[in-house]
Amino acid sequence: MRYQGYLIDLDGTIYLGKEPIPAGKRFIERLEKAGIPYLFVTNNTTKRPQAVRQNLADNFEIQVPLATIYTATLATIDYMAAKGLGKKVYVIGEAGLVEMILEAGYELEEVEPDYVVVGLDSDVTYEKLTVATLAIQKGAHFIGTNPDKNIPTERGLVPGAGSLLALIETATRVAPVIIGKPQAIIMEKSLERLGLNAEQVLMVGDNYETDIQAGLQNGIDTLLVLSGFTQKADVAALVKAPTFIVDSLDDWSV
Template sequence: MSYKGYLIDLDGTIYRGKELIPAGKRFVETLQEKNLPFLFVTNNTTKSPQTVQQRLANEFSIFVDSQTIYTATLATIDFMNEKALGKKVFVIGEAGLIDLILAAGYVWEEENPDYVVVGLDSQVTYEKFVQATLAIQKGAFFIGTNPDKNIPTERGLMPGAGSLIALIETATQKKATYIGKPEAIIMEKALARIGLKKEDVIMVGDNYETDIKSGINNGIDTLLVLTGFTKKEDVDSLPVAPTFVLNELDEWTFE
């Protein structure tokens, strides 16, 4: 089946941590050669699109425009702008999340923010968890950037943003509003960015819980590649089968 455009995950699909997945690089280069539109849709909030672009070029010799990278950070900002509860925010996260939120006009507030946004933070402290918990208890709107429990790296499966968010959900007894894959908002924004209808694209990724469910839940065909989070032995027990399952992206036939 042929598709007019491709929505593609990064972590576990194009690379694992600092390790390139060669078939992922070849997949992107084939899309470029065929002039097929693609958009990297990533739950990674630690880096800006420009930083991701530079990393792809410098570390993996994958050369793309920053406009082809849509992160959960951008979707979070879009969501807060639409929600319009105020401009005060407290964030657990790294530069790719905090800097972009502040650049979008939000103001840092630790005591009584309108929003508490929680994403991946490799330097997270107990005090940050305390501040987020107390602010949510006072009524701040609780946003989780993405539900990823783990991140595939060269060291193995590391704790992801979802693990940090779960801690605060436990502490506050409140569920976060999730923005990233597999939620609808990031997929709707991604389709708007790539300029195609959902029936014309396919979601490509390694994580059934985020990448593949983002397609299944939103009426988009899916391609599960077994180079990252979801393992081959798990495929037969998946509740809803992906449209396609491949060991690596070299097996994909462009038609």
């Protein structure tokens, strides 16, 4: 089957940490040559799309238009715009997340914000968590940028945004609306950006729990590439199989 568009993960699919995956670069070049639209879909909220693009260019020799990069930050902003509750927000997150929300026309407010947005924040404090908790208790709409409980680092698995969300949910007894993969919101917004429907698109990624589940849970065909998180030994135990599985993106014809 020929797909009219692609949603593509980055780390583990196009590159692996700081190491290139040559097949990933060749895959993007084939899409470009065929004129097939694609969107990189990432849960990372610590980097602005410009930085993601620069990383691809500088470290992996992959040149792509800025419009092909769709982060959980952009999806969060798109969600708030569609929700239309107001322009006041309290944010727990890195500078990139905060700056982009402000650039979208929102104002920071601690006491009675319309939204509380929580993403990964390496400088999180008890006071920040307290402000968020009190605002949600007063009725602010609780948004989590992504559900990732952990982040793999050289030190091991450290807390991710999902861990902060769990703490605030415990304190408020309010479940957040979660934006990032594998949830529906980022996938629906990605399809809107491509101008295609779910049946026309293939989700490509290396992580069964996020990338492939994002497709499985949202009616999008999936291509699992065994170049990163999910290994060949894991495949037999998968509850629901991806639509396609390849060892390398060199094995996939667009």
